[in-house]
């Protein structure tokens with residue numbers, strides 16, 4: 001049976017952020033993920049989780065910035081991570097440390113590390129060694145704190161020139177890093193846009209034990225999973241058959257109201 005986590009950055013956008021916890025719980029979710037906690041006090045967020053019987057299963061390290069205020073505002077200014085970016089290592093480290101402090105208070109087991117936009121004139125290949133070095137450092141910090149850090153292939157239509165786009169590239173990085181605390185976040189929406197053949201990719205990568213989190217959305221509009229070109233009921237059966245027991249983050253933009261669009265989930269849980 002799939003375990004679905006509400007993504008509070010994309011879902012429940014009709015409500016102020018702090019009210020989305022209660023809305024997700026009312027709709028029957030027991031777990032949440034969201035992009036960034038840094039604009040809020042960690043204890044306030046922990047109280048929202050506790051008060052609504054929710055667990056936090058994922059959030060992102062800051063996409064950039066050296067102070068908490070900069071980290072909180074960096075995404076809206078276009079920052080998309082620093083794990084693979086030259087000259088940004090101290091910012092990367094400060095971000096991982098801030099994320100681990102939030103993870104402690106939120107009791108969150110995993111953190112997504114965004115790798116960044118390849119600078120103009122730079123070849124993607126030339127950034128791999130730096131990314132591996134940064135992931136090894138972050139993996140050691142995460143392991144000390146009892147957490148995992150994840151990398152996620154993201155499609156170039158949504159994030160032009162983003163460093164990491166393909167599942168095989170993510171697994172090549174993990175081959176080089178060789179640390180159990182560094183894993184992959186596999187978003188089937190991005191995977192379909194970049195690579196297709198999603199069922200084959202699930203069969204290839206879920207048995208490796210390196211995929212620590214899945215995410216879903218309809219393709220191409222990133223609406224509910226029952227809209228668009230992917231056959232999610234088939235994929236949910238396959239994910240179950242492959243023995244995946246982790247969370248599936250619902251990282252989609254509801255087409256017409258979050259609660260009204262949850263029929264796909266209710267059908268999946270009843271199947």
Ligand SMILES: O=C(O)C(=O)CO
Nearest residue numbers: 035060152154187251
């Ligand atoms: O855009 C996405 O899919 C993300 O998860 C960004 O963190």
